[in-house]
Amino acid sequence: MHANHLLLEEPIRMASILEPSKASFFPAMTKIVGTLGPKSRSVEVISGCLKVGMSVARFDFSWGDPDYHQETLENLKAAVKSTKKLCAVMLDTVGAELQVVNKCEKSISLLIDGFVVLTPYKDQEASSELLPINFNGLAKAVKKGDTIFVGQYLFTGSETTSVWLEVSEVKGDDVVCMIKNSATLAGSLFTLHVSQIHIDLPTLSDKDKEVISTWGVKNKIDFLSLSYTRHAEDVRQARDHLSKLGDLQQTQIFAKIENVEGLNHFDEILQEADGIILSRGNLGIDLPPEKVFLFQKAAVYKCNMAGKPAVITRVVDSMTDNLRPTRAEATDVANAVLDGSDAILLGAETLRGLYPVETISIVGKICAEAEKVFNQDLYFKKTVKYVGEPMTHLESIASSAVRAAIKVKASVIICFTSSGRAARYRWMFEYGCACTGYPRKLNDLFRVHFLSVCKLSFGGSIC
Incomplete structure (x- = not known):
């Protein structure tokens, strides 16, 4: 792994820092990918997002049916026409994602030091004592002491709808876990992530293939975001599937690196993929927090030298509920640009966040400022x-x-x-x-x- 250095113009005059930012004729060169959803699917909001710098619209099929996403896409087309701003379409697959099945969609309260059972029997009702999941191999994959994270879809990690569990024992197909923090699981979809454990699910599921073959072909998607890419073979299989679909032969594949398994095979994945998405949310669970920045810098450097785009996620989590990012988040965005990141992907911030337009605007401004001093x-x-x-x-x-x-x-x-x-x-x-x-x-x-x-x-x- 190569260490990267800040490509920063020196010296920076302190006086220039105090000067107001000037409006630029051109938007930031670092592109912004916005995830469209409940808070960002109207023509009005999408138009606002386009005007302030969104250049890629991400449609995540981990939730919502094709009809829902099609309505959103039609609104995007109307917004593109009215604003005269180009916008590419990215389809994000489900992949090997573990989910809690909560048919009643009721809130579930979990108390610290209590116990909850994870079961593969999806017909059972979710409760504070029992969480049905969509994977029947968890009991064979985990052992006592393993860490499991459960949170609202596109969690921010700092909210009370996220819970950490520790495997206490395995009983047949069930996994008994101790609750490490009190939380209330609220919302229609909860995802589950097991730290550094191989999940025996296909990277491109039959459901993913069906969505690509129907919704993807119909809308001639520009990019396929391949969730939970773990090996170069995953990319090859996805490309083989696209090659059989005449209208998608030019569709580019961006491999999402979300766990240690993908990290260990990063070089071979980079060689096969058209670009890389560093999914820092899941990586931050799979890796110790103090190691995430090392992978990010090394991965971005390798993408730069390979001439392939590097996309960073999870940059302004606090803007899901707040109008301004934290100081640390603003610095994080700028440093990502200075390190050579080519795009910022916004998830919860635009999908269910309260300020999607403002978030894109602020991230774009930070990127533009960083680009001014990029060497x-x-x-x-x-x-x-x-x-x-x-x-x-x-x-x-x-x-x-x-x-x-x-x-x-x-x-x-x-x-x-x-x-x-x-x-x-x-x-x-x-x-x-x-x-x-x-x-x-x-x-x-x-x-x-x-x-x-x-x-x-x-x-x-x-x-």
């Missing part, structure tokens, strides 16, 4: 050194274009392309890139820096 020259030199010699023809052209742009202080590189390959190579060497001729919506995602040739009304040379 493009240093990043370029590091990338060239990593790629080495000999370069491919496209890499050589891209490298030369970026080198020339840096020397003449160009504001943007215009890249005419039909497939997008040339523009993505220039992105690998990290410089502003405008692109025309690309037929799909992919040109509005991640730090491929696609702007628009008609928007070049600013100072600086054009290379």
Whole structure:
């Protein structure tokens, strides 16, 4: 694993920090993925999200049926038309996700030092003493002392709807757990995560395949977010499935790394996937808290050097219920950008958060500020050194274009392309890139820096 360094322009004048942020003609180059849901599915709210910087709409099939998501997507189309803002569509699979089955959808109170039984018999009613789950192999996978986390879907980790359990004993197919903190499980869907345990469920389930083959094909999705990717073979199987669906052959696969198993096979997954999503929520449970930042920095660096987008999740949890992020969250977003992250994925903050538009706006502003002090020259030199010699023809052209742009202080590189390959190579060497001729919506995602040739009304040379 390579350690990464902050690519920060030095020195920063303290006076400039006190100056008000100036409105920029262009949005942040770091892209924002917004998860659409109950609080963010109206045309009005989606339009607001697009105006302040959302460039990818994420549809998570862990909850909601295809009809519900289709209604949301139709609203997105209307918002795109009215705002004239492009937005890509990302389908997020369920994958090997463990869920508590709560048919009555009633709140469940759990008290510290009490006991609760996890059972695979889904027909039983959920209560404070019994939680039915959707997996019949838990008793064989866990042992006494293992840690289990149960929380509301897209939990923030700081709320009272999350509970930590410790396995006390295994009784047949049931797992008896001690409750480590008092909590009330509220909401229609609770997810369950077992720390560092292999879950014998397919990464791409039959339900996922059906949704992709129907809803995905119908809507010609731009990105497939492959939840709980654990091996490169998971990506290959997903790509094989997409290749059989004619309309989705250009759909890119972003592997979500959510547990230690995926972490251990990160290099091979990176080689197969089109991009990586670092799911810090589940990773923060699977890994000790003090280790999460190490993986994040190393993974982002590897994505940068491979020329593949790195997406960071779980950045402003507090904005699910508050109008402003914490100081630590704001710094976290900026440092992620300085480390080389290409996009920020918002989950609970936009899906069920009270301030989806404000959240996207603030995250975008933080990203833009970080980009102002991002050392493009240093990043370029590091990338060239990593790629080495000999370069491919496209890499050589891209490298030369970026080198020339840096020397003449160009504001943007215009890249005419039909497939997008040339523009993505220039992105690998990290410089502003405008692109025309690309037929799909992919040109509005991640730090491929696609702007628009008609928007070049600013100072600086054009290379």
